[in-house]
Amino acid sequence: MMHDKAQALLRVQGVGHRFGDGLWAVQDASFELYPGEVLAVVGESGSGKSTLLGCLAGRHTPTRGSVHYRSRDGRWVDVHAIGEAQRRLLARTEWGYVEQQASDGLRMSVSAGGNIGERLMGLGERHFGRLRAEACQWMTRVELDAARIDDLPREFSGGMRQRLQIARNLVTRPRLVLMDEPTSGLDVSVQARLLDLIRLLVARLHLSAIIVTHDLGVARLLAHRTVVMRRGHIVEHGLTDRVFDDPQHEYTQLLVSSVVTP
Numbered sequence: 001m002m003h004d005k006a007q008a009l010l011r012v013q014g015v016g017h018r019f020g021d022g023l024w025a026v027q028d029a030s031f032e033l034y035p036g037e038v039l040a041v042v043g044e045s046g047s048g049k050s051t052l053l054g055c056l057a058g059r060h061t062p063t064r065g066s067v068h069y070r071s072r073d074g075r076w077v078d079v080h081a082i083g084e085a086q087r088r089l090l091a092r093t094e095w096g097y098v099e100q101q102a103s104d105g106l107r108m109s110v111s112a113g114g115n116i117g118e119r120l121m122g123l124g125e126r127h128f129g130r131l132r133a134e135a136c137q138w139m140t141r142v143e144l145d146a147a148r149i150d151d152l153p154r155e156f157s158g159g160m161r162q163r164l165q166i167a168r169n170l171v172t173r174p175r176l177v178l179m180d181e182p183t184s185g186l187d188v189s190v191q192a193r194l195l196d197l198i199r200l201l202v203a204r205l206h207l208s209a210i211i212v213t214h215d216l217g218v219a220r221l222l223a224h225r226t227v228v229m230r231r232g233h234i235v236e237h238g239l240t241d242r243v244f245d246d247p248q249h250e251y252t253q254l255l256v257s258s259v260v261t262p
């Protein structure tokens with residue numbers, strides 16, 4: 001993929017995060033993300049993947065470094081220098097965040113259709129017919145039965161809930177989607193179907209995405225580029241095929257040869 005440096009969507013520079021006086025969960029993370037690109041963040045448990053994602057999403061304030069996002073109007077926004085209200089607006093209009101646990105990303109007391117429609121309502125859509133039509137369309141797109149539009153998420157299986165969470169995120173056409181272990185905890189066959197769906201949607205909607213995963217297979221399947229983290233540091237970063245077929249860092253070599261189970 002050819003990149004014009006000026007056209008990056010996200011620029012992460014020297015990000016470090018420390019919880020209180022504890023250890024540095026993330027240290028000196030730097031990379032850029034381009035439109036239409038999927039980046040995987042892999043590494044063993046506790047390597048700092050989720051903390052890094054939290055810093056990108058504005059959920060954690062980095063102790064060091066900065067995160068800049070190029071918004072729809074072409075302006076670069078310092079994600080942590082803008083106020084909470086502006087960050088929330090970005091989160092509603094330009095970003096999506098798919099939680100590992102669908103129940104954290106859904107409103108469990110609201111119907112499937114309501115879950116999808118809610119983000120549209122947040123953008124000002126009030127017309128009931130249009131909200132419902134859009135919700136139906138999105139249920140179909142994520143391979144849920146639109147006839148179940150009035151069912152509550154708890155009546156859905158784990159894989160279905162995760163598809164619903166994805167629909168809720170994508171209905172507002174975000175430009176950047178952050179996903180934290182979106183397929184873990186699901187049966188292998190359910191996982192495979194969900195991964196196919198994510199791959200299809202990302203390509204069709206020309207989304208940029210960052211996927212945190214401990215599963216190298218997920219990174220291989222979905223990501224153009226991969227970042228390998230170990231103890232808070234990015235130890236390797238490159239095109240996914242290169243990282244897995246010709247790992248340079250000895251930790252990546254261990255990961256790939258499955259000596260270390262992430």
Ligand SMILES: Nc1ncnc2c1ncn2[C@@H]1O[C@H](COP(=O)(O)OP(=O)(O)OP(=O)(O)O)[C@@H](O)[C@H]1O
Nearest residue numbers: 019022025043044045046047048049050051052214
């Ligand atoms: N809220 C917190 N308070 C204190 N320390 C934390 C907090 N969250 C994470 N940590 C610590 O930061 C480090 C990185 O954790 P993080 O959850 O980012 O890793 P991870 O790679 O996402 O792991 P996992 O795959 O298990 O979620 C760990 O040492 C963890 O114990």
